[in-house]
Amino acid sequence: MSEPELCSHFSTGETIPMELTSWEKHFFNSLSISKLGQLVNACHYLEFPHLYHYSCQVIASHLRNKSVKQMRYMFAIESAMHEEEDEKRLRERNEWNASTWRGPE
Numbered sequence: 001m002s003e004p005e006l007c008s009h010f011s012t013g014e015t016i017p018m019e020l021t022s023w024e025k026h027f028f029n030s031l032s033i034s035k036l037g038q039l040v041n042a043c044h045y046l047e048f049p050h051l052y053h054y055s056c057q058v059i060a061s062h063l064r065n066k067s068v069k070q071m072r073y074m075f076a077i078e079s080a081m082h083e084e085e086d087e088k089r090l091r092e093r094n095e096w097n098a099s100t101w102r103g104p105e
Helices: 022-030 033-046 049-063 068-074 080-093
Strands: 006-008 015-017
Touching: 022 049, 033 049, 049 068
Parallel strands: none
Antiparallel strands: 006 015
16 A cells, blocks of 8 residues: 555645654554544544544555455445345335325426
């Protein structure tokens, strides 16, 4: 994994230099994607912007050059095809009610 050196704040565009000690680098490299996600949530909640931004950069560097299939595996996301199949099955099962439902307009 290549180490992210700079981080841009999404709303201001401000570039935040990231200088980490060797211990901090080892810490971030030893975390799983799941733990990094938890860290991002905690940093956002506790308002630690530098740690939040660096954690996001580490996740982004893990995702760089990955296929969609690999990313789905990393985040344990099932294929969107299942949702479409489920929706189709529900529509077929509730076809008798389709004539009364107008749906979003």
